[in-house]
Amino acid sequence: MSERKRRAGAGAAAAASASKKPRVSSAASYAESLRSKLRPDASILATLRSLASAASKSKPAGSSSSSASKALAEDEPAANNYIVVADQDSASVTSRINRLVLAAAHSILSGRGFSFAVPSRAASNQVYLPDLDRIVLLRRESARPFANVATARKATITARVLSLVHAVLRRGIHVTKRDLFYTDVKLFGDQAQSDAVLDDVSCMLGCTRSSLHVVASEKGVVVGRLTFADDGDRIDCTRMGVGGKAIPPNIDRVSGIESDALFILLVEKDAAFMRLAEDRFYNRFPCIILTAKGQPDVATRLFLRRLKVELKLPVLALVDSDPYGLKILSVYMCGSKNMSYDSANLTTPDIKWLGVRPSDLDKYRVPEQCRLPMTDHDIKVGKELLEEDFVKQNEGWVKELETMLRTRQKAEIQALSSFGFQYLTEVYLPLKLQQQDWI
Amino acid sequence: MSERKRRAGAGAAAAASASKKPRVSSAASYAESLRSKLRPDASILATLRSLASAASKSKPAGSSSSSASKALAEDEPAANNYIVVADQDSASVTSRINRLVLAAAHSILSGRGFSFAVPSRAASNQVYLPDLDRIVLLRRESARPFANVATARKATITARVLSLVHAVLRRGIHVTKRDLFYTDVKLFGDQAQSDAVLDDVSCMLGCTRSSLHVVASEKGVVVGRLTFADDGDRIDCTRMGVGGKAIPPNIDRVSGIESDALFILLVEKDAAFMRLAEDRFYNRFPCIILTAKGQPDVATRLFLRRLKVELKLPVLALVDSDPYGLKILSVYMCGSKNMSYDSANLTTPDIKWLGVRPSDLDKYRVPEQCRLPMTDHDIKVGKELLEEDFVKQNEGWVKELETMLRTRQKAEIQALSSFGFQYLTEVYLPLKLQQQDWI
Incomplete structure (x- = not known):
């Protein structure tokens, strides 16, 4: 019964979308047509496997991002200044x-x-x-x-x-x-x-x-292909139901991290996390899924870093297409000013921006009514981000941010629900993985 | 190693308090003297056992609260109006x-x-x-x-x-x-x-x-003497480390609830939850510990009710000594207006107010500097609560609230840390249980 559910994610992909609109709009039919572009899972998995093995050898993984070359803190030369x-x-x-x-x-x-x-x-x-x-x-x-x-x-x-x-x-x-x-x-x-x-x-x-x-208090949760010990208790994150395992507040009690995942999927919000957990996405594409439910807390940042350092897996991020999505990525990657003295332990370099990216809105034809106009404050934050060094370093990110500021539109991950509740797990993410569409 | 840690909670009680003040104040020495009032755990456990067995027979449990007589919704006559x-x-x-x-x-x-x-x-x-x-x-x-x-x-x-x-x-x-x-x-x-x-x-x-x-999104976590299935995955809440198990957002996927606990400890905040989880308090006094980390969300309320209905255990609440602590209790017990149509499923009757109660501040001699003056808004909320029917029904609660409004002082659960970080788990709670000090 439970096993059946586990396989349901893959099986349901073939079934008709139950949340199809009464009258099929052109955006919806286009979105549905993307489903046919999906190659068999085995082929996507082969790509992911080679990617994961490259990452574990610490070679630059994925696309041409310059940030791929940055090393983890443990490889850094002794700091002097x-x-x-x-x-x-x-x-x-x-x-x-x-x-x-x-x-x-x-x-x-x-x-x-x-x-x-x-x-x-x-x-x-x-x-x-x-x-x-x-x-x-x-x-x-x-x-x-x-x-x-x-x-x-x-x-x-x-x-x-x-x-x-x-x-x-x-x-x-x-x-x-x-x-x-x-x-x-x-x-x-x-x-x-x-x-x-x-x-x-x-x-x-x-x-x-x-x-x-x-x-600090914990807010993060994790599910997927990961086992670890929390204060001596063995936790199997494929057996944590839909609720997931709360990320422990004290990272020093975490040990024995093991995984057969091919990547880590970092999710901004718990709604998307729940979708992925319920569809057991990690069983179709072996991965570890975690979220801090918004602004990343220290416990989740430490946990992500530990996973990255010990498992050497690529980290792909799924955030809202707005300046705050990018800002959240920046905290995971570069740290916050307040904790700058500890940035070596709190930051995870080389996170790839999988989506939802400003260019995705047109590429996936997200309907106009699911996009939101950016407020003046959004635009201000976006412009400030353009000046930040960590954005400037990555040409792809600059382009995306420019697109966002030009179109003055933002969208949440949930906007993909307009094509059906499971469009995220059945079409959008598999296609992104297949096309290695991250920057 | 891990087993050793589990027993540490009880063992450490005998050890000298490591966070003793450099100069022992009179409040601190009084607080420490309460430790000597503790009877052996076996004696406290015997009390709790008879209490739990009374509760499971649906007899009014504990003190003379009139609310003890109210039935769970499943026993209610068919609603007409x-x-x-x-x-x-x-x-x-x-x-x-x-x-x-x-x-x-x-x-x-x-x-x-x-x-x-x-x-x-x-x-x-x-x-x-x-x-x-x-x-x-x-x-x-x-x-x-x-x-x-x-x-x-x-x-x-x-x-x-x-x-x-x-x-x-x-x-x-x-x-x-x-x-x-x-x-x-x-x-x-x-x-x-x-x-x-x-x-x-x-x-x-x-x-x-x-x-x-x-x-809705989940924020609650649970640890302790509880096993259940989350979407078919068997969860043992004594093996969830310090982080605990995230309470699932979809209660209908929860099944097979089993427990040898003697009571449920409902905690307002995650700091106290963490202390209890790390000290494995549930192994010294078999219980289920849960928190919604502040305002109760729907998932945690549903989960608590399920536990209460299926396990028929007394529910003891540990909240801040301020009007909001009581307000949080009221949401668990009586529901919120917005979800009134579903109050039968969302509310858990007969929750006992264990602490921190206004009268505890003097009884446990919480130092003046750890108490906070109530703001005008606090006082307004407190006075409104005095008019609420669910408060009026319980004489003990009215008295406590009147004490709070008279002294104009409030205090957080954390205020007990002034007597040592583990005072909560080693002295305060065991003594409360021993004395059946809840209303």
Whole structure:
């Protein structure tokens, strides 16, 4: 019964579209005609297999994108002028904290008081490096002495956060930023202050925030050809029904990642995710499907990166055809300014823009009434993106963005539903894969 | 290794609190002294077992709450003056649609045109019934004839939605409201219109929206002593790591619910959920832990109700001590006005308010700096709640709410972190369970 359902995705492709319009419009009949262009799945799979094997050899995969040549952070030369934090185990973070505190104690005993050397995280210090294709934090430190009216409070907060992180690590647990704040509301005043110092502490210790065992809340879900252990529990993501597996907030408890997928499909929204999960798309085209349900959260970004680094699979993105779709891609690929010090661990290079692209709207004849006019704000954001280095680097992206701004039209992934609810999984995506239509 | 971690929750209780304050304040030392009041787990478990067995015999469980006497909808007498929709299988919904359409065709052929009889969902028609302790939709229909300028458009939309639902059911798939809207943007105009007619169609067919296979997006997660099948995949919620299992958007694909839990712990926020999941609280006190991460979504409400109906377990709620915590409880228990026609399936009666209650702030000596002053808006919402029938019914709740409004203080669940990150799981909750301290 369940097995039957699993095969239904492929079988149903041949069946007549149940959501055909009463009167077949020319756009709908054209859309339906694309179905006949589909080659047998075996042929598409052969293409995907060679693509995946190329990607695992770290050769530039897919089309001529220049970004294909950028390396994963683990291959990067040692950074000199910018900060690179790394995942560290608890013992190592604990001993770094001990060293800091011992140094402070020595300094106090010798009558010099104490001071922390804190990397500056000012906006001017957060820059995009084209070579790395991500935002990094430049190496520049400032002193935070206790014996100074201007910094006494911040030095105290820093010491307190160091002690709290030490306690969390010793217990072997994970806490949220909110938990941390509530342990000493009087000192921290408001959460923005403990959050900021937490980022300072990450930089000072040279480790990721996950290594401090302070996590953000998770929103992401994953299904597909992936098994991994979440805190020791073996998870088979082909057996997670339609709801999927919630992506764990603490990436350091994820281990034993295994997969026979040929690519990773990164989806902007949960509606498209649900369609793909219910149709068990990953059984027709072996893949791992994940979404952060909108703006990517830290847990999902870490998880995607881990998958990419360990499995070396191509990552294809399915986002809305609007400036925010592209902006979301940029966060996955280049990071956000706020977390620039950790961009090496949070970013996934070389994500391909599969769709829905501005050129797809005409190519797939998405009906006029399913397109939306761009607002003034949309246009402003689009124009700003055109100036961003990560867009400029990719000629194809520039062209698509120019098309969007010229036509002043945007569309959601759901707009494809106008050709039938399963058009996305039965025609659009298979055809995209067959034609290797990503940039 | 993993087994060791599972037992860690109980073991760590004996260990010294790692997040003890440098200088032990009196509140902290009092809080720590509560730990000594804890009886052995076996004794607490015995209490919980007798409680669970009482609940499964549908006797009023726990304290003297009058709401304990209210029955689950399945035991309700047939409704006469209000609408009760029910879960229906696809064949039954399809045949109801067929009957409606055949009737319309007959009417057209006999020269009378066609018209739908649509239940009125006006606000004046949505009332709270104290006997049922939930909001219901009164039975009052209005005609929606096609041959009338005022209703022609809505009649067309209704026919279109009926045909789309029919198509979805025939394919055996599920779609989102957004998908539905995009199949005919020109006709629907905006999504609010297709959404509204979808609710009309639910009422007309007398079936839940889930039966129409049109689902909302899910945000809920669950862990603990529960196994169920999600679309045929067997899910063991004790093996879902810290991330938990995402609650499926389509409740009709959930089956085979089994559990050895003694109660269901409903949690408002994901930070507390994470703490409970990581500490494997459910292994110390067998329970099912779920959260909708804030405002309850339809999928989580349906899921909770299914658990309650099938497992007949007491439901204990852990929410913030503020008017919104109570408001969230009210949505789980009594439903929202918008979905009043489906309140029988969406609401879970007899949820006990475990904490964090206004009286807990003093009882557990939550430090002043971890409490927040209520804003004018908070106070307004609190006063409105005092007028709500579902609050008035429960004397204990009225008292708590009055305490909140008198002290003008609120606090989050996280405020308990001021006594140590694991105070929630090691002292507060076990003590609450031991003392059966819920209302």
